[in-house]
Amino acid sequence: MSGQQHPDSWAGRTVELEVGSVAHGGHCVSRLDGRVVFVRHALPGEIVLAEVTEDKGGSFCRADAVRVLRSSPHRVEPVCPLAAPGLCGGCDWQHAAPQVQRELKAQVVSEQLRRLAGLDRTVEVEALPGGPLGWRSRVRLVADAEGRPGLRAHRSHRVIPLAGCPISVPGAMDDAMARTWRPGTELEITRDGEGRTHLRELTTVRGRDKSRQIKGGIAVQHAAGRDWRLAAHGFWQVHPAAADALADVVGEWADAPAGGRAWDLYAGVGLFASVLAEQVGRHGDVLAVESGRRAVADGEANLADLPQVRWRAGQVDRVLAGAGERPDVVVLDPPRKGAGAAVVRAIAAGAPDRIVYVACDPAALARDIATFAGHGYHLHELRAFDAFPMTHHVECVALLRA
Structure with missing residues (x-):
């Protein structure tokens, strides 16, 4: 039962x-x-x-x-007393030295590639600037039965109240921690590239979900040589150095030709589309596909000076089904579950020269790499970044070629 x-x-x-x-x-x-x-x-x-x-x-x-x-x-001794059995589930590896954390993550990426894609590959996980603490610019808290903000225990709904969080950007949580909240209230916190805090309250009242912006609302971020204005709690990289690091690798490996055509799939607000647009130039074409309509609106506003970027709002597999064009290069940054067979098939049908795949889950990446192999595309290069120190998460970028 x-x-x-x-x-x-x-x-x-x-x-x-x-x-x-x-x-x-x-x-x-x-x-x-x-x-x-x-x-x-x-x-x-x-x-x-x-x-x-x-x-x-x-x-x-x-x-x-x-x-x-x-x-x-x-x-090593964890820097946070709540990084212990039965307590906060936010960190996984505080008890390991930072270099060892990266080695453990590298072993995981290698193991997933071997088990799910049949590839033997040595992986190095690279550190990002700033060290292992004070990097988390986005946090989602929940109020316990006494209204105290906290994080949930591992694989549990139980809330562990916090006095602070050493991996979060210093000061980001101060406004949320300064008061008590209705029990069960969820709090979304974002510290943007200008050092401003944005706080949103999410509650369920009589079965209906409600949100209330308490502070801020429009975040300003800086990456790929541009200033970005976007919904504060929409998608953006959590680590302050991650967006630039990923954009640099994507630009290097995409190498879209002048006057060429590129696809940016799961485009968010267009970080990678901006890089591709500079490469193809005014006589080229970039198709940016994103399912979130607010992200598309923010992307269109931020890249208004790049008319070579065409935006399509919708599910990637459905948009590509009617694309009817051949791109020189495809960049994709799917959610944690990966792209899946339908999207891989649609990309392969476009016959691009290169595919640059940004992944936040090594198992999903390995599964999709195996699916791409069935369509004639194979792993050519791989880099991995410790964009989430103290946790088990790792960000990878893969280059696939026919």
């Missing part, structure tokens, strides 16, 4: 584990009595006592390392 615990569940048990390799999702793999245990707050090579937190009776369960019996030499 739904909600009942499996009769042989290990949930609540404390077990001794020898920690194995890192896995996608911010945990490591251990094995006990023929079952896989995904254990958080541990590092490869350690021996830990772990409390089983979730067990649905299948071939695996989940656990938190609550005591370290043999410590890794790479273990």
Whole structure:
């Protein structure tokens, strides 16, 4: 029956584990009595006592390392006391030195490419400027039963109230933390490129979702040699240095010819479209496709000086189905789930010379790379960036060629 615990569940048990390799999702793999245990707050090579937190009776369960019996030499003291078992789920790797965090993420990217795309590739995850703390410019908080803002525990709706957050841009959360809120209220916080804080309140009243902008509303960002004005809580890179870093790689690998045609798919407000437009010039053409209508409106306003950019609002697969054109290069930056077979098929049907794929999830990237291979496009170059220090997330850019 739904909600009942499996009769042989290990949930609540404390077990001794020898920690194995890192896995996608911010945990490591251990094995006990023929079952896989995904254990958080541990590092490869350690021996830990772990409390089983979730067990649905299948071939695996989940656990938190609550005591370290043999410590890794790479273990460090977390900078936040809430980065601990049963507490805040916002960070995964505060207990690992920053260089080791990047090595663990590189192993994950390599493993996903090998397992899902059949590729053996050594990966380096590159640090972005600014260090591992104070980088998070966008935060979503929720008020607990007493109205205190916080973050949820890992894989839980339970709210952990915060006094601050060391990975967030200093001062960004001050306005939200200065008061109490209606329990269950969600708060969206953005610190923009001008150092201004934007705060929005999201509530559900009698079954209806409502939002109220409390401070700000139009963010100003700076990237790719341009100033951008956009909805403060729309899509933009979370790390202040990420937009420029990604735009630089996309520009280098896209190398769109003067007078040529390019596609920018899942275009957001047009960061990569602006780079492509400069490459193709006034006699070229850039098709920017984005499903969010507010993002399209912001993109049209920000790139009004680049008439070679054509905007289409809609789902990428549907727009491309009627495109009827051959691009020289395609850039895509899909959501976490990836592009999927229909979009890959539509891109391949356009027969571009090069495809530049920006990905925030290595598993989705690897699956799509495998699908592209079935259409004759293969991985040529790959770079990875630590755009989310202290978490398991990593940003990749892949170049595929026929």
